[in-house]
Amino acid sequence: MRRVYLDHAATTPVRPEVLDAMVPFFTEKFGNASSIHSFGREARTAVDESRDVVARALGADPAEIIFTSGGTESDNTAIKGVALANRKKGNHIITSAVEHHAVMDSCKSLEQLGFEITFVPVDGTGMVSPDDVRSAMRPDTILISIMHANNEVGTIQPIEEIAKVAREAGVYFHTDAVQSVGNLPVNVEQLGVDLLSLSGHKLYGPKGIGMLYVRKGVKISPYMHGGGQERGRRAGTENVAGIVGLAKAIELAVEEQGEYARRLARLRDMLIRGVMDRIPDVVLTGHPERRLPGNASFCFKFVEGESILLNLDLQGIAGSSGSACTSGSLEPSHVLLAMGLPHEVAHGSLRLTLGRDNTEEDVQYVLDTLPGIIERLRAMSPFGR
Amino acid sequence: MYSQKVMDHFTNPRNVGDIPDADGVGTVGNPICGDVMKLAIKVRGGRIVDAKFKTFGCGAAIATSSMVTEMVKGKTIEEALKISNKAVAEALDGLPANKLHCSNLAADALHKAIEDYRQRKQAESA
Numbered sequence: 001m002r003r004v005y006l007d008h009a010a011t012t013p014v015r016p017e018v019l020d021a022m023v024p025f026f027t028e029k030f031g032n033a034s035s036i037h038s039f040g041r042e043a044r045t046a047v048d049e050s051r052d053v054v055a056r057a058l059g060a061d062p063a064e065i066i067f068t069s070g071g072t073e074s075d076n077t078a079i080k081g082v083a084l085a086n087r088k089k090g091n092h093i094i095t096s097a098v099e100h101h102a103v104m105d106s107c108k109s110l111e112q113l114g115f116e117i118t119f120v121p122v123d124g125t126g127m128v129s130p131d132d133v134r135s136a137m138r139p140d141t142i143l144i145s146i147m148h149a150n151n152e153v154g155t156i157q158p159i160e161e162i163a164k165v166a167r168e169a170g171v172y173f174h175t176d177a178v179q180s181v182g183n184l185p186v187n188v189e190q191l192g193v194d195l196l197s198l199s200g201h202k203l204y205g206p207k208g209i210g211m212l213y214v215r216k217g218v219k220i221s222p223y224m225h226g227g228g229q230e231r232g233r234r235a236g237t238e239n240v241a242g243i244v245g246l247a248k249a250i251e252l253a254v255e256e257q258g259e260y261a262r263r264l265a266r267l268r269d270m271l272i273r274g275v276m277d278r279i280p281d282v283v284l285t286g287h288p289e290r291r292l293p294g295n296a297s298f299c300f301k302f303v304e305g306e307s308i309l310l311n312l313d314l315q316g317i318a319g320s321s322g323s324a325c326t327s328g329s330l331e332p333s334h335v336l337l338a339m340g341l342p343h344e345v346a347h348g349s350l351r352l353t354l355g356r357d358n359t360e361e362d363v364q365y366v367l368d369t370l371p372g373i374i375e376r377l378r379a380m381s382p383f384g385r
Numbered sequence: 386m387y388s389q390k391v392m393d394h395f396t397n398p399r400n401v402g403d404i405p406d407a408d409g410v411g412t413v414g415n416p417i418c419g420d421v422m423k424l425a426i427k428v429r430g431g432r433i434v435d436a437k438f439k440t441f442g443c444g445a446a447i448a449t450s451s452m453v454t455e456m457v458k459g460k461t462i463e464e465a466l467k468i469s470n471k472a473v474a475e476a477l478d479g480l481p482a483n484k485l486h487c488s489n490l491a492a493d494a495l496h497k498a499i500e501d502y503r504q505r506k507q508a509e510s511a
């Protein structure tokens with residue numbers, strides 16, 4: 001059976017070039033980067049070179065790069081680290097209603113410590129308005145955290161404008177760029193951000209490695225305490241192979257970004273148009289234009305997402321859904337609800353996210369398969385037509 | 386995550402549809418995740434001779450709906466009333482823990498359909 005992976009927003013395969021770069025650091029170059037001897041120096045050199053590569057790719061200074069265990073840790077560190085280090089200045093944080101749980105739940109955990117959080121709303125396309133961020137601003141605001149691109153619906157936020165709002169007020173600005181690096185141009189100077197999170201496994205690098213950019217001068221407390229690695233900002237023996245892999249993945253992703261995004265956008269548009277043409281009662285979720293090049297997400301009325309996913313999987317197609325039945329909490333996706341979709345429409349959510357290996361034939365296969373699945377499920381639905 | 390039986394009933398659901406001249410219909414919504422199931426029965430001489438369902442829900446909800454319609458056919462009203470959500474789940478070789486609530490939907494819809502049938506009969510004889 002044909003197998004079509006359309007869940008690249010969940011994770012991506014490691015590129016062969018990335019794996020090749022990593023392998024020696026599991027075996028002959030296994031040293032601890034903190035050791036004095038030649039084994040250690042070998043590892044240290046690799047970490048330093050990787051930091052240079054990552055910094056260059058993002059327009060940052062190497063001293064501004066902290067390696068972490070992934071996007072979740074980067075988000076936690078950025079939010080809790082800034083909050084705790086700047087408590088004397090204030091205890092108010094602004095974020096959006098559509099953030100990844102790593103940001104949202106970090107903010108909520110701070111509420112328990114007495115911080116106040118404003119969740120700015122989004123419009124029907126999932127966009128945050130810079131004006132809403134400005135109106136949410138208070139004298140005691142210390143941090144704004146708004147994601148660059150949404151993982152569920154792919155909407156790209158007006159980061160540059162929000163960064164201006166933050167800068168005018170002298171408030172730190174963090175963005176979760178986990179979904180955008182490789183898909184969109186990401187340069188910390190152009191975006192105007194003070195902190196930026198990134199994860200390896202979303203850009204054809206390994207899982208369990210990520211990075212947090214922290215602009216020089218930003219006051220931040222470490223999240224991990226211990227051996228003083230990463231200049232005291234993130235303790236723990238460096239994941240050398242992971243760091244090398246991350247650097248290679250970012251280097252390639254940034255180098256190829258324009259071409260990659262163009263190719264994906266073409267497939268995405270073919271997929272979106274095909275689905276909208278062939279299937280009635282479907283809503284495109286997210287922004288019609290300002291969306292990630294690989295993101296095609298929909299809600300099909302009168303059917304439920306998990307049953308769509310199971311049927312697609314039986315045909316070899318891998319997707320995901322924000323429906324209540326697919327979530328551990330049995331709540332529909334907070335992103336879809338924040339966009340104003342009714343509960344029962346959010347129920348029919350399907351997210352297909354394209355990547356490097358997808359072809360036109362893959363898209364055609366989905367377009368040949370999906371309409372029958374939706375029709376069959378609708379025939380089974382008490383609301384069906 | 387799902388047993389083979391669940392997948393079998395999910396991919397080839399039995400008894401999907403409506404019964405135009407049904408003797409009892411039960412519609413229930415799942416308060417936990419918002420799914421809806423509708424179950425219709427046909428009764429002859431105190432026995433359920435036909436059952437059909439329509440479900441807006443997850444794989445487990447569809448499979449339990451299908452299974453419950455199979456289980457009730459040929460049963461007397463009294464026997465059918467004894468079918469519990471647990472029995473439906475067991476007949477499917479079990480459900481994942483976070484999907485057990487979906488089997489309530491099927492059993493509840495059945496009980497509601499029987500209640501509807503009884504009320505209609507009472508109304509007739511009154």
Ligand SMILES: Cc1ncc(COP(=O)(O)O)c(C=O)c1O
Pocket residue numbers: 009010069070071072073075100102147149150151176178179199200201208209210
């Ligand atoms: C927007 C966003 N932020 C953060 C994360 C978490 O990253 P990681 O899986 O590396 O912890 C993800 C991935 O699920 C994501 O999509």
Ligand code: FES
Pocket residue numbers: 324325326415418419420442443444445446484487
């Ligand atoms: S019906 Fe929603 S989880 Fe099963």
